Amino acid sequence: MSVDPDLTGAAGTALPVALDAAGGDHGAPPNVEGAVQAARAGVSVLLVGDQVRLHAELGRHEGSASLPLEVVHADDVIGMDEHATDVRSRAQASINVCTRLVREGRASAAVSMGHSGATMASALLTLGRLKGVDRPAILTHLPARGGFTTMLDVGANADVRAVYLAQWAQLATVYLRVLEGREQPTVGLLSIGEEDHKGSALVLETHALLRALHGRGINFHGNIEGRDIFLGTTDIVVTDGFTGNVCLKLAEGEAKVMFGWVRDAIQSSVRGKLGGLLVRPALRGLADRMDPSTYGASILIGVRGLAFIGHGSADARAVKNALLRAARAHEAGLIPRLQAALDAGPVAQPGA
Incomplete structure (x- = not known):
């Protein structure tokens, strides 16, 4: 077949x-x-x-x-x-x-x-x-350096507890192991700083719980910041559904704006149009990587x-x-x- x-x-x-x-x-x-x-x-x-x-x-x-x-x-x-x-x-x-x-x-x-x-x-x-x-989460893939980053929750639960995020980290770990062949995927907790003491009360409680579970079904990297999502710092990013959905929509919106800027720059002059012909295949490949249709849909895990x-x-x-x-x-x-x-x-x- x-x-x-x-x-x-x-x-x-x-x-x-x-x-x-x-x-x-x-x-x-x-x-x-x-x-x-x-x-x-x-x-x-x-x-x-x-x-x-x-x-x-x-x-x-x-x-x-x-x-x-x-x-x-x-x-x-x-x-x-x-x-x-x-x-x-x-x-x-x-x-x-x-x-x-x-x-x-x-x-x-x-x-x-x-x-x-x-x-x-x-x-x-x-x-x-x-x-x-306790609560299922929406798990999605975001294009990142080296491939993609798996994020959850991206919209199912706006109000959460630390134990939910710990459960989601475990579910996402199994998901990547089963479907993507990543035996020990790393888990990052989205926060406003890498330091253990930074973040909201929810982040601090979740950090302590994930740290305690490290090596027991979860490979916890620690806190990560927003920029790390697209740098591929960790395989998995866990956060509440409100923050995750904002990140997802921000990424989709920014991608559209950036490609608009590139298109405008290429069409702004004869030299730009000639250069555009040369880079068109590379841009097409980049657009494909950033297209949500590449992944099709997100699982409610x-x-x-x-x-x-x-x-x-x-x-x-x-x-x-x-x-x-x-x-x-x-x-x-x-x-x-x-x-x-x-x-x-x-x-x-x-x-x-």
Whole structure:
């Protein structure tokens, strides 16, 4: 079976991935196109949404009838401007159908480019938490020197406790070990200074807890500052969801502004335009590294099942890569391996 070059190591899986094909800013078209691309790379996909519209969209893609794609009807979708709590009363919403398919063992993972809050709520309500986890976190990858830096939480929990961050450090360590082959990933605690005594009360408490857990399932580097995220100082960065989300949006915004500056500089003169022709291949490669669609979606780590959350503006490439990443996580047995690590301890138990 051939492997898609965007995510080396992804391949088919016995169970299909459930895709919220109605979710996102652009609805079915990029979701279906991405699913077709993933299916051609060997991943089976359940397209969840309005069956009439999805079949019509599939008909636009030549050869899709022979691919491992199946439509599962859902007559409701939670819009981007609606409340996440709506998942409680709208059982037939596409994201709820996706997470139920995972719970029932009919799908390996749920992937959505739709309402992130609704996806988190549905995953929690339907799948529950892994034993030993107080709160799940959104784990994402940010481009950094030498590759990428893994950061969590980037938006699931604005108000946190030190024990949550310690649990997330352990979950992220297992995640990188299982999916990225990093045997002893380093963990950095985001703070306003490298010194142990700097930071908020939360940072100081978390630092002491992570220091005590160093060598016991966590390879704690110490405090890091914002600049270290992109320098790749540590493999993992843990922080609260409020700070993490600000960092993520700041990085995405700054990348767009910087490329705008480069484009303006190149187009400002004849010499610049000539130079632009020479550097175009390098700039294209740089843009690709910084494109969120390269990683596809972020995992909601800590729930008792695989759930991935993507950008509402995701294009087909992002959808495809999210599906490939989800399939690879299932094939690697990520959920049972996370639970095994938590059962082994020694991170504090929920409510401690």
